Amino acid sequence: MKFLSRFYIAIIFLILYAPILVVVLFSFNESGNLSSFSGFSLYWYKDLFRNSEAITALKNSLFLAVTSSLLATVIGTLAASSIAHSKNKFYKKTMKTVSNIPMMNPDIVTGVSMMLLFVGVATILGISDSLGMWTMLLAHTTFNLPYVILSVLPKFNQMDKHLIEAALDLGCTPTQTFFKVELPCILPGIVSGLMMGFTLSLDDFVISHFVSSPDFKTLPLYIYNQTAHEVKFSMYALCTLMIVAILILLIAVNVANNKKDRRKPAKALRGGGAR
Helix, strand or coil: CHHHHHHHHHHHHHHHHHHHHHHHHHCCECCCCCCCCCCECCHHHHHHHHCHHHHHHHHHHHHHHHHHHHHHHHHHHHHHHHHHHCCCHHHHHHHHHHHHHHHHCCHHHHHHHHHHHHHHHHHHHCCCCCCCHHHHHHHHHHHHHHHHHHHHHHHHHHCCHHHHHHHHHCCCCHHHHHHHHHHHHHHHHHHHHHHHHHHHHHHCCHHHHHHCECCECCHHHHHHHHHCCCCCHHHHHHHHHHHHHHHHHHHHHHHHHHHHHHHHHHHHHHHHHHC
16 A cells, blocks of 8 residues: 555656656757757757847746735735734624635636726726736736735734733834734744745736736746747746746745744743743
8 A cells, every 4th residue: 555655646746747857858958859858958048048038028027026926915914914803703704705715716807807907997097008017016916915815814813812912011012012023923924925926926827918018028928929939948948947946945945944943942942941
């Protein structure tokens, strides 16, 4: 049974990671041919950095991902705080349900809805160029919000409420209590929501396709346009760089979390020794 379970897991991981390994391997293929690997070369990486359109699309994607994830993290954290501190159970349940609806909604429905909203508002205001960078920023921030709330809200629920009461009794204002007591407790959830929002924004295609304009394209839109013709191997190089960047980010986060977990027992031992 152990052999079968391990074999099953190996097959699952092979199916998941085989396409990624193919992309990484052939990004170094000198001939630029999928039928055979002729030799190791960095030519396609050099060609990538000579492609100004691809670099511009990458910059646009990074700008959107960073800005929208930061905005969604701030707004989502405040929304989670409002839900967590509310004493009205009906309000809490309603807000949780409303927050979950956008995640369950198909991307194509969200994209079309946002496009109609932006075009309708622009028509009322008499704006000719209704879609562009700002509509994409609003759209990305909007679909990131539920994921931030979902990441931060459990941290509020896990927090010891007596700490807040103690801080208020000792003279802290509600604002000071939030930054000195609550923020350190919910910080892992905030970081998790920020990373999730960044990844979702960087990866999004469907919603971006409906709210974008020809003069502002993200990387997924640029790659999609490339598939209408023959895909250049420089796109394989670009995907490889993105995979490496995300892998480094995940390793850094895991290392940071492991260090925090190691510090907690050490602090507990010190506290016990002091007693």
